[in-house]
Amino acid sequence: MPAVAVRPLAALRKWLGRWGLIVALLALPVYYGIRDLVHGYSSGFVNGHAVINHDLSQLGFNLVSGVSNGSIWALVAMGYTLVYGIIELINFAHGDVFMIGSFVAAGLYATFGLTAATGVFGLIGGLLVTLIISMLVCGSLNVLIERVAYRPLRGAPKLAPLITAVGMSFILQNVGLLWRGGSPTGVPDLINQNKTVFKISGVIIHRADVLAIAVMVPLVFALTWFIGRTRAGRAMRATAQDPEAARLMGINVNSTISLTFLLGGMLAGAAGIVYALYETNVWYFQGFEAGLIAFTAAVMGGIGNVRGAVLGGIIIGCIQQLSDSRLGPQWTPAVVFGYLILVMVLRPRGLLGEETREAG
Amino acid sequence: MSDAGHPPDEVRSEVYVQKGQAPQRPGVTRASSAPEPAAVGPGQFTAQMREWRAAIERRLPPWWSRAAGAVLIVIAILLPFFFTQTSGFLNATIISLAYVVMALGLNIVVGFAGLLDLGYVAFYALGAYSVGWFGSGFFFKENIHVGASHVQSTLPGIHLNFLLIVLCAVVIAALAGIIIGLPTLRLRSDYIAIVTLAFGEIVRVFAINGQSIHLGGGQTLTAGNLGIPAVDLPYFPVIGSFNLLKLRPWYWLILALMLIVLFVNLRLRDSRLGRAWVALREDEVAAVSMGIPAVRTKLLAYAIGATFGGISGAFLGAYFTTVNAGQFAFSFSIFVLAMIIVGGLGSIWGAVLGALLLSYTNYYLIPDVFNDIPTKIGLNFNLTQLSFGIFGFLLVLVMVLRPQGLFPERRRRLELTGDIAAEDAQLVESQSAV
Numbered sequence: 001m002p003a004v005a006v007r008p009l010a011a012l013r014k015w016l017g018r019w020g021l022i023v024a025l026l027a028l029p030v031y032y033g034i035r036d037l038v039h040g041y042s043s044g045f046v047n048g049h050a051v052i053n054h055d056l057s058q059l060g061f062n063l064v065s066g067v068s069n070g071s072i073w074a075l076v077a078m079g080y081t082l083v084y085g086i087i088e089l090i091n092f093a094h095g096d097v098f099m100i101g102s103f104v105a106a107g108l109y110a111t112f113g114l115t116a117a118t119g120v121f122g123l124i125g126g127l128l129v130t131l132i133i134s135m136l137v138c139g140s141l142n143v144l145i146e147r148v149a150y151r152p153l154r155g156a157p158k159l160a161p162l163i164t165a166v167g168m169s170f171i172l173q174n175v176g177l178l179w180r181g182g183s184p185t186g187v188p189d190l191i192n193q194n195k196t197v198f199k200i201s202g203v204i205i206h207r208a209d210v211l212a213i214a215v216m217v218p219l220v221f222a223l224t225w226f227i228g229r230t231r232a233g234r235a236m237r238a239t240a241q242d243p244e245a246a247r248l249m250g251i252n253v254n255s256t257i258s259l260t261f262l263l264g265g266m267l268a269g270a271a272g273i274v275y276a277l278y279e280t281n282v283w284y285f286q287g288f289e290a291g292l293i294a295f296t297a298a299v300m301g302g303i304g305n306v307r308g309a310v311l312g313g314i315i316i317g318c319i320q321q322l323s324d325s326r327l328g329p330q331w332t333p334a335v336v337f338g339y340l341i342l343v344m345v346l347r348p349r350g351l352l353g354e355e356t357r358e359a360g
Numbered sequence: 361m362s363d364a365g366h367p368p369d370e371v372r373s374e375v376y377v378q379k380g381q382a383p384q385r386p387g388v389t390r391a392s393s394a395p396e397p398a399a400v401g402p403g404q405f406t407a408q409m410r411e412w413r414a415a416i417e418r419r420l421p422p423w424w425s426r427a428a429g430a431v432l433i434v435i436a437i438l439l440p441f442f443f444t445q446t447s448g449f450l451n452a453t454i455i456s457l458a459y460v461v462m463a464l465g466l467n468i469v470v471g472f473a474g475l476l477d478l479g480y481v482a483f484y485a486l487g488a489y490s491v492g493w494f495g496s497g498f499f500f501k502e503n504i505h506v507g508a509s510h511v512q513s514t515l516p517g518i519h520l521n522f523l524l525i526v527l528c529a530v531v532i533a534a535l536a537g538i539i540i541g542l543p544t545l546r547l548r549s550d551y552i553a554i555v556t557l558a559f560g561e562i563v564r565v566f567a568i569n570g571q572s573i574h575l576g577g578g579q580t581l582t583a584g585n586l587g588i589p590a591v592d593l594p595y596f597p598v599i600g601s602f603n604l605l606k607l608r609p610w611y612w613l614i615l616a617l618m619l620i621v622l623f624v625n626l627r628l629r630d631s632r633l634g635r636a637w638v639a640l641r642e643d644e645v646a647a648v649s650m651g652i653p654a655v656r657t658k659l660l661a662y663a664i665g666a667t668f669g670g671i672s673g674a675f676l677g678a679y680f681t682t683v684n685a686g687q688f689a690f691s692f693s694i695f696v697l698a699m700i701i702v703g704g705l706g707s708i709w710g711a712v713l714g715a716l717l718l719s720y721t722n723y724y725l726i727p728d729v730f731n732d733i734p735t736k737i738g739l740n741f742n743l744t745q746l747s748f749g750i751f752g753f754l755l756v757l758v759m760v761l762r763p764q765g766l767f768p769e770r771r772r773r774l775e776l777t778g779d780i781a782a783e784d785a786q787l788v789e790s791q792s793a794v
Contacts, residue, residue, distance in 0.1 A: 084550070088550070090550060090553065092694075148756070149756050149760070152760045152763075153759065153760065153763050156759075156764065157705060157763060157764055157765075159470075159697075159701050159705060160701060160759050160763040160764070160765075161759075162697075162701070163697070163698050163701045163702065163755055163759050164755065164756045164759045164760065166694050166698060166752070166755060167751075167752040167753065167754070167756035167759070168752065169752065170748045170749060170751055170752025170755070171748075171749045171752040171753060171756070173748055173749075173752075174745075174746060174748040174749030174752065175749070177745065177748065178745065178746075292557075292561075292690065295554065296554060296558070299550075299551060299554040303550065303551075330565070330568065331565065331569060333561050333564075333565050334561070334562045334565035334569075337557075337558035337559075337561045337562050338558075338562060340554065340555070340558045341543055341555055341559070344543060344544075344547060344551055344554070344555050345546075348546045348547050348548075348551060349551075350551075
């Protein structure tokens with residue numbers, strides 16, 4: 001092939017490799033931003049006439065809800081990515097652990113007698129206790145699942161634990177189905193989630209948004225501190241890199257893996273209670289959907305990478321909100337997964353992906 | 361172990377003869393050595409099974425496996441005569457055989473080529489929609505009839521003969537397989553999983569929302585969750601038209617399709633292409649440096665695997681007589697994947713066995729057989745509420761007890777045997793040193 005014909009193609013490929021991803025990710029918000037500015041959007045009706053606005057506040061609102069919604073996915077995705085990083089298993093049961101977290105939270109409201117009428121201090125105290133219990137329950141549940149379904153399969157063919165993960169997922173879904181029935185059930189709207197906290201240049205920020213971000217950010221910092229600075233965290237990183245060498249260095253690999261599952265489960269539990277407060281309804285199938293989205297987020301960010309999972313979760317949250325409000329929720333999964341394929345094509349290891357241990 | 365009548369084993373037994381010990385208890389000595397692998401118990405069991413198997417095979421004439429296959433096929437052909445035309449068992453068997461075809465297709469992608477595909481439901485959907493599009497009155501503006509029955513010929517829409525529809529399904533699914541395969545070529549195993557999953561979900565979303573995609577003249581792409589109703593029943597010139605009150609012809613049709621697919625699978629496994637797949641799975645770098653064209657080989661795996669999914673999808677679409685977008689959930693892909701992993705990844709007979717086992721469990725045992733048990737023992741309780749959980753529990757149980765699957769691939773079995781032989785040799789050495 002003549003060199004002249006190759007050069008523009010190579011240049012294009014290089015350009016795509018560097019900027020393609022950023023262009024792809026910005027395409028949706030920029031397009032809808034320009035459309036809002038040029039064509040305007042209707043923000044309601046006054047005297048039977050549609051009010052047409054020409055500003056970016058709807059886009060801003062989409063993005064804020066995207067970030068807060070994405071915070072929940074980020075919490076779940078971190079659990080996926082932790083487990084994947086350490087034993088290279090796609091833990092299909094993780095989404096259902098998150099669902100159990102929501103159910104525990106919803107059950108505890110009733111136990112503690114928390115309603116929308118409870119006073120501020122009682123509410124905050126009750127929610128904190130609920131958060132802690134729900135995290136502990138989900139953490140222990142995840143450890144138990146690992147003990148029963150994954151540990152016996154260490155050293156087995158790589159896909160065998162995938163199937164036990166699916167099996168555990170089915171079992172947990174069945175538990176959820178028996179617990180609260182087959183259709184979404186309402187949870188008391190304790191924090192009055194739709195109340196406006198403040199407004200920045202026309203963008204309304206709801207209580208639910210503040211809550212989701214306020215739970216996610218400290219947990220992410222706590223987790224990165226734990227993994228990066230503590231002895232147990234170092235053991236986790238060592239095991240993720242090379243379990244055999246870690247064992248020879250005196251690390252108890254089994255308890256390190258259990259600890260990883262504990263942390264992942266606790267994050268899922270926290271996500272579960274936030275979800276119950278945010279959506280004000282729970283059902284047994286939510287874990288499956290959330291698991292799919294969170295797994296996508298973890299992969300998009302680069303599976304095995306905690307910061308990548310957070311980034312992926314937030315990006316997916318934004319894509320979902322934009323698609324929900326502009327294209328209609330029925331198309332959202334296709335848009336999200338289309339974006340995922342785009343990311344994978346442009347950057348095969350995900351946004352912040354690094355080399356993980358190759359499957360043995 | 362039945363040592364009586366055990367013919368002298370040339371290879372394995374001499375190890376034990378040196379030890380001067382009966383061959384059945386390697387675990388006892390092994391237990392005292394320090395780092396013990398977790399799988400001693402099952403390993404011992406499989407070693408025993410292997411020896412029995414070898415002993416039995418040595419006594420049989422060389423043509424026994426072909427004879428056994430022929431006998432099995434004859435039994436399979438005669439099977440429906442033992443059941444009524446509308447029996448639930450026959451219905452479950454028909455669905456199970458369709459799943460066998462699916463499992464054989466997925467086994468090529470995941471088992472042979474080692475490309476974890478979580479979006480297999482896409483091919484089921486495309487196969488089923490081939491029936492919906494080319495074998496019903498769905499495209500009511502068109503008027504195309506090829507090899508259709510007399511009744512069908514008078515109706516509007518596209519009505520092709522069932523075999524032509526299967527051909528369409530094959531072409532569509534193979535193209536879709538290549539399209540799904542293309543972006544995964546640069547990716548590593550689990551990223552492949554998520555990209556294929558994404559494609560499966562995109563196909564599902566398009567199937568559900570197909571009602572709002574207009575093709576002109578009031579025709580839409582799919583009928584969404586309402587389903588494309590009254591799909592043509594298969595019709596063959598001499599045999600006539602199938603109907604749902606007589607299940608035997610359906611059974612023979614899917615049995616024939618299954619046997620063809622099985623035969624193709626067996627031949628593919630031993631072909632140059634099949635060996636190329638396994639080589640790529642085991643070590644991509646080595647395989648490519650030996651001259652295997654990675655891109656073409658992988659795309660062929662996707663395309664051929666997809667083809668079988670399309671065939672099965674076309675059959676199931678016709679059998680269920682409606683093509684409903686709700687059928688194409690992600691859990692379907694997982695169900696088929698579970699079949700081949702439970703059966704033993706990469707093993708053709710494992711895929712057949714796993715598919716039969718799981719689909720019978722799901723479509724016959726849990727709803728029809730087990731469901732009566734609580735009532736019989738006096739509990740007022742409906743088991744269908746628990747079917748999900750029971751299924752999950754069985755998956756966990758089977759995999760924990762037999763991680764390599766029920767019927768592991770010959771190659772993997774050889775690997776395992778090699779390990780065990782090496783361990784035995786070590787054992788002998790340590791003993792002779794003492």
